[in-house]
Amino acid sequence: MHKYQLIGPFAQILPMTHLHLKGAISDEALLIIEDGGILIENDKIHALGKFTEMLPTAKDLGAKITTLDGKDVCLPGFVDAHTHICFGGTRANDYAMRNAGKSYLEIAKSGGGIWDTVTQTRKASQTQLINLIIQRANRHLENGITTIEVKSGYGLSVKEELKMLYAIKEANQKLPADLIATCLAAHMVPKDYSGTSSDYLKEISTELFPKLKEEELCNRIDAFIEESAYTKDDIAPYFTKAKAMGFDITVHADQFSTSGSAVAIAFDAVSADHLEASTSKEIEALAKSNVIATALPGASLGLGCAFTPARELLDAGGALAIASDWNPGSAPMGDLLTQAAILGTFQKLSNAEVLAGITFRAALALNLKDRGKMEVGYLADLVTFPIHDYKEILYQQGSLKPNRVWKKGNLIMDKKHD
Numbered sequence: 482m483h484k485y486q487l488i489g490p491f492a493q494i495l496p497m498t499h500l501h502l503k504g505a506i507s508d509e510a511l512l513i514i515e516d517g518g519i520l521i522e523n524d525k526i527h528a529l530g531k532f533t534e535m536l537p538t539a540k541d542l543g544a545k546i547t548t549l550d551g552k553d554v555c556l557p558g559f560v561d562a563h564t565h566i567c568f569g570g571t572r573a574n575d576y577a578m579r580n581a582g583k584s585y586l587e588i589a590k591s592g593g594g595i596w597d598t599v600t601q602t603r604k605a606s607q608t609q610l611i612n613l614i615i616q617r618a619n620r621h622l623e624n625g626i627t628t629i630e631v632k633s634g635y636g637l638s639v640k641e642e643l644k645m646l647y648a649i650k651e652a653n654q655k656l657p658a659d660l661i662a663t664c665l666a667a668h669m670v671p672k673d674y675s676g677t678s679s680d681y682l683k684e685i686s687t688e689l690f691p692k693l694k695e696e697e698l699c700n701r702i703d704a705f706i707e708e709s710a711y712t713k714d715d716i717a718p719y720f721t722k723a724k725a726m727g728f729d730i731t732v733h734a735d736q737f738s739t740s741g742s743a744v745a746i747a748f749d750a751v752s753a754d755h756l757e758a759s760t761s762k763e764i765e766a767l768a769k770s771n772v773i774a775t776a777l778p779g780a781s782l783g784l785g786c787a788f789t790p791a792r793e794l795l796d797a798g799g800a801l802a803i804a805s806d807w808n809p810g811s812a813p814m815g816d817l818l819t820q821a822a823i824l825g826t827f828q829k830l831s832n833a834e835v836l837a838g839i840t841f842r843a844a845l846a847l848n849l850k851d852r853g854k855m856e857v858g859y860l861a862d863l864v865t866f867p868i869h870d871y872k873e874i875l876y877q878q879g880s881l882k883p884n885r886v887w888k889k890g891n892l893i894m895d896k897k898h899d
């Protein structure tokens with residue numbers, strides 16, 4: 482295998498460099514390299530520039546040279562910073578009932594809701610879950626998503642949460658894409674738990690947290706802060722212990738009511754996700770903090786509710802990531818690019834803001850500082866689209882699909898030569 486490889490020329494390369502983490506971004510701020518080439522050293526970016534100007538250096542290095550037709554746009558591989566793709570079963574019945582006018586409570590009482598997925602996921606074997614994760618992650622990979630966060634949270638017991646996290650870890654070993662596991666044991670209070678919500682959280686933090694560290698299953702702890710799940714008072718000891726053990730914190734916040742974003746800020750969470758119910762008060766506080774606000778337009782589309790106030794967040798100086806929330810209940814579509822494009826339309830986001838939200842800002846929502854940009858030393862995760870102008874990507878609202886994907890310098894999808 483060659484230590485170096487030069488790939489190009491590309492019609493345009495958008496390296497997503499020289500852009501701020503926080504605040505609004507104009508399209509004029511985007512660096513665009515035309516007729517560009519990418520020099521890769523092993524699995525990382527070594528240099529960018531004009532393809533023809535890079536050829537002599539590449540030849541001196543003995544690089545493998547992959548010559549393209551110069552008709553594609555290249556971006557960093559996309560990052561989906563919030564998914565629930567480890568699950569069993571379906572909630573198509575919930576979707577039909579919701580669209581027919583049934584309330585969340587009515588659906589839950591009829592046997593639907595999160596607990597329905599918990600029941601179906603518990604019935605699935607670890608092997609079945611591994612296969613389902615691989616199937617869903619590969620679909621994401623074909624859509625240019627090279628890093629995928631995956632939550633537990635449909636086990637809701639020490640044993641069943643471990644089954645999910647083992648499945649995520651094993652699936653990760655079988656995939657080109659990187660899966661970033663998150664423990665969401667605090668998704669809801671399990672219906673079959675005999676103690677209080679505080680008892681359950683204490684049991685999880687005492688029995689499960691040490692195993693997560695010992696077996697390197699994940700380094701992220703999440704919780705759903707909502708009237709139907711956990712309050713800020715419930716979750717404080719849980720997050721305090723997680724922080725003391727060195728876990729990153731992320732929060733399902735402000736989806737239906739406001740309190741979760743304040744918890745995220747108080748515990749210096751890496752991200753606060755959802756935020757559809759956030760008002761100007763919450764937005765101002767988030768913008769002043771180091772917490773990355775992650776919009777989940779898939780949940781808005783699945784539930785038929787308002788979008789995260791992304792424009793207001795950016796204008797206030799906040800950091801905005803965009804993720805799919807792919808899950809069987811509220812966000813079954815799982816198409817990150819389509820959802821991001823639609824969010825951009827409704828929230829009046831620039832192309833640069835949307836693309837930043839699914840590249841380097843999304844990477845930093847996972848505390849990953851080695852991807853999401855094409856910078857020297859960053860992972861050579863690349864996605865190309867068969868067009869001359871990057872503006873076509875969001876203009877076509879997800880109908881334009883990638884034709885090539887590289888992960889860590891390896892070409893893993895090439896639709897031009899399939």
